[in-house]
Amino acid sequence: METSMQQALSVTVIGAGLMGHGIAQVFARAGNRVTLTDPNQAALDAALRHIARNLAEMNIEAEPVLANIAIEAELSQAVRTADLVIEAAPELLALKQRIFSDVAKWAPEHAIFASNTSVIPITQIGELLEANARARLLGMHWWNPPHLIPLVEVVRTVHTREDVFQTGFDILAAVGKMPVKVHQDVAGFIGNRLQHALWREAFALIDAGVCDAETIDTVIKNSFGMRLSVLGPMENADLVGLDLIREVHAVVFPDLDCSKTPSPTLSQLIKQGDLGMKSGKGLRAWTPQQADEVRRRLAALLISMNAPVG
Template sequence: MLETVVQRKSKVTVVGAGLMGHGIAQVFAAAGHDTTITDTSHDVLQAARHHIRNNLDQMGIEPGPVLERIRLCRNLAESVSDADFVIEAAPERVALKQKLFADIAEAAPESAVLASNTSVIPITAIGENLDEQARCRLVGTHWWNPAHLVPLVEVIRTRFTSGVVFEDTFNILAAVGKCPVKVHKDVPGFIGNRLQHALWREAISLVHRGVCDAETIDTVVKLSFGMRLPVLGPMENADLVGLELARSVHEIIFPDLDCASEPSPLLNELVSAGHLGMRTGKGLRNWTPEQADEVRRRLALHLIAANNR
């Protein structure tokens, strides 16, 4: 499988050229791997090079050498026919991903690693229609947006995933400059999104209950415990303050925390009204196009600076 891929230039195919796909492709191409991007949309596929060029310009990296290693291909079977490593970055729909991997497994070499960039769907469900030979090569690789700037990638194994595939996927991600972590049980949302959305559930609940507005939530997070998070994780923090204090706090606060098992009524109301977030000008907060662009710019520059430290 990837024993030699980690040490040599390999052929990588990214299925999906959208928000995550072109960033993933950029990482592999920047690390020296021949990278193919495929997408059913001609416009989305053609825009990938433009997005990658803009990313590299913003990072202060000469785009030419990276773009030279990127090939665009509309045909899925052709794009994976000689791939060593295939990463799917399609929309979060189980049936779509199942069909894609069935097609990929049929067209790709039997030695190719098959990886899904899903952020929440269990990898086992994505691969449930694959034969045994393909299932053992299927692994989760959950990248974070923006893929070219956020270091972490969660590597998820199923009970079918080969140990060699799991370890070698971890190693090739480390070799291209990412910070992979191992997820040993295939649970919905894996690690990061379970933690993130537990926070979101409580934040949205506080707004819905009238405790504060959405802007206050963002201010509290960014100017309190959020400032510590880059250097002090929650487990470190618990041990720092002492577990007896953590237990005492939990005894008081846990009974009043939101524990809903369904999306918030507030989210349902906003979505039904067409208030979907920055792209519609209103979500939990109101946004002008200029404000939305500024958030994206500020995030990118913050991540670039953090990666350069």
Template sequence: MRVDGTLQSAVAQADLVIEAAPEKLELKQKLFADVAAAAPRHAVLASNTSVIPITRIGEALEPQARARLVGTHWWNPPHLVPLVEVVRTAYTSEEVFEQTFAWLAAAGKCPVRVQHDVTGFIGNRLQHALWREAIALVEDGVCDAEAIDLVVKNSFGMRMPVLGPMENADLVGLELTRDVHRVMFPDLKCDKTPSALLGRLIEKGSTGMKAGQGLRAWTPEQAQEVHARLAAHLIRMTRD
């Protein structure tokens, strides 16, 4: 690995540039404008944003650079989690899209094609739909936060490493899937703004593990145990 003193020297001979700046649209737009000016005109320009539409990041680029812009959303920790979402915009060239996918596959990752540039792509849309319903159950007094985690980890979460939601729907049958949806969907949350519970917790400083309190209470030892347990689990998964 080489460390350069300036962005210009770092990208001057690059074939692929992956941006991983904070999730601030203006910052990413400025960064890509600078990269497009300094990198070779064939270089693929990739953003590691988790949720910002790639089209918005590249909206000020000139057409030739916009055609080379693609999303590559890696999941943390990237050395243990194999997925990378490869996101195309309406302007991304087919060659850039497929070349990026091929590079990631050759590097041993598990790339997936995101054919339309939607906010949050695939994984975060699925993950945060679950979080929205989970937080709402706590806010509505249905259960506490610990119960949410116990239910997920000891029921459908156990199946997910080997049975994705589409496989599961086919396994139980689409007739049953539709019948369940007819009963449940009218009662599921579809809020367009973050939960008020999150706002109340944040206002009193209960921001999560780092503060010792979030949706659940945490001692430093408990927080460390979660980090260690997660790392050990991911390492086991990569060895299987």
């Protein structure tokens, strides 16, 4: 795909839910022509309201951004002029495979195809595509909320063309994101492998009766969590000294959890219907007001972190 980063792109986002509307917002705010598609018309209508709310929270005028967004329920129409198609559908492999099979039939031959899956290998998603389409498929894993979290993981498969990989990276940088290149298509990519490794150990501590869920959060938020935004774990290793790090690893690694299946505590809570904030109880109990306050504090923090300096 030969595209100038200075000219507006035609971007189609498939899925108007939690991630899709935020991704559409980012491209529209950067001046691109965005088509947001979803088979659920109510979801499309709600997406525009959510985008307007996001922009209001960021103190950004909504009208110029919304003017760059069209909604379209029919996938065939939504992708017919697209330069970039981003799929943000539910995490179901068969669904994603079917979507890209349809997209490949209707989108222009130059269009780049990207999946926002957070864990499914991109190679599996592209298994039903013919060679030319498969060469234009990559992963673009955004983080929630996508309009506020800078990072996007750009994932290549063994089939992805090098120019497609680089162009996908450049497009994201041009709209103000912080893309990183993932050179091997591993499940969970980089960020989620790290995040879920921490979760596995946290659940193991709860399962073993070492502490409760609230203590886990207190420890992380009031210790190493405070420095993570300015001091990554590899930087911290160099700061502490690799000799000391190796000594610590020799003691603690043999005792860390290495389970290959989900936590028994997690499975039991789900069986009971305790699914988290959406059900009012998970690892902790939540009123609607408490859940809203967590979301408000998070949004306020991320907006302040994204504010220009000076």
